[in-house]
Amino acid sequence: MIDLSINPSLVRKILTGFIHSEITRAGFSRAVVNLSGGLDSAVSFALAVEALGAENVLALRLPYKTSSPDSLEHAQLLIDRLGAQSVTIPITEMVEPLIAREPEMSDVRKGNIMARARMIVAYDQSEAFKGLVVGTGNKTEILLGYTTLYGDSACAINPLGDLYKTQVRQLARALDIPAVIIEKPPSADLWASQTDEGELGFTYEEVDKMLYLLVDQRYSPEECIEAGFAEKFVRSVIARIRRNQFKRVPPPVAKISSRTVGYDFLYLRDWGT
Numbered sequence: 001m002i003d004l005s006i007n008p009s010l011v012r013k014i015l016t017g018f019i020h021s022e023i024t025r026a027g028f029s030r031a032v033v034n035l036s037g038g039l040d041s042a043v044s045f046a047l048a049v050e051a052l053g054a055e056n057v058l059a060l061r062l063p064y065k066t067s068s069p070d071s072l073e074h075a076q077l078l079i080d081r082l083g084a085q086s087v088t089i090p091i092t093e094m095v096e097p098l099i100a101r102e103p104e105m106s107d108v109r110k111g112n113i114m115a116r117a118r119m120i121v122a123y124d125q126s127e128a129f130k131g132l133v134v135g136t137g138n139k140t141e142i143l144l145g146y147t148t149l150y151g152d153s154a155c156a157i158n159p160l161g162d163l164y165k166t167q168v169r170q171l172a173r174a175l176d177i178p179a180v181i182i183e184k185p186p187s188a189d190l191w192a193s194q195t196d197e198g199e200l201g202f203t204y205e206e207v208d209k210m211l212y213l214l215v216d217q218r219y220s221p222e223e224c225i226e227a228g229f230a231e232k233f234v235r236s237v238i239a240r241i242r243r244n245q246f247k248r249v250p251p252p253v254a255k256i257s258s259r260t261v262g263y264d265f266l267y268l269r270d271w272g273t
Helices: 008-025 039-052 069-082 091-098 107-129 137-143 167-174 179-183 196-200 204-216 222-228 231-243
Strands: 030-032 057-061 087-088
Touching: 008 039, 008 167, 030 039, 030 107, 039 057, 039 069, 039 167, 039 179, 057 107, 069 087, 069 179, 087 231, 091 107, 137 167, 137 204, 137 231, 167 179, 167 204, 204 222, 204 231, 222 231
Parallel strands: 030 057, 057 087
Antiparallel strands: none
């Protein structure tokens, strides 16, 4: 049996400590969170409020014209419950001129434009509010590459990146996130009726179990198949992980000198700091 259960109290303590220490280490005391109305952003937002205080966290609601009204309502529900500051900035007028240039543009391209527009707003508000952007991506999304590079993947710190989606849901219950947010189908809300699991072609519960074996338990593909997972499923997930490796690392720098940033020059230890 594959057990993905966590100790919510311990994880909560670790993650609030992480948020506080990383933000203060950088010389800040505030945070900005894109609050979509979904599970992951709700958990990141709640953790940030607990770590820094409601007065030091800014929630951003950034709807597009096709965004579900429920997304705005669910985000506001959490904002009201936690008492944090918020700003609502529609992105429709930002992205429409670019989308209008190509009427036949795919939904994926439109979604990427929206995700990157939202991050432009987040970083602008980060400067205005003098707080760091706290990420919302979970371990499942990161491994599968189910994220927009320089869009929803962009952040200063990410408290959820080592928790699988099903584990984030466990933590959400411990944080008393409203049930309507926990129980609704996961969706990036980039176009009408879009759901994560519909796009991926499998459930988070199913893929989390296999990813746990592959990544945490270091199973080989053959061992995953022996554990009961369909070979086609195993091979397709592994191919997806490999294909999206570029999203999980900084851009490679071509090495020319003897002291290349990211290879030889990593820290300021040479200067006694």
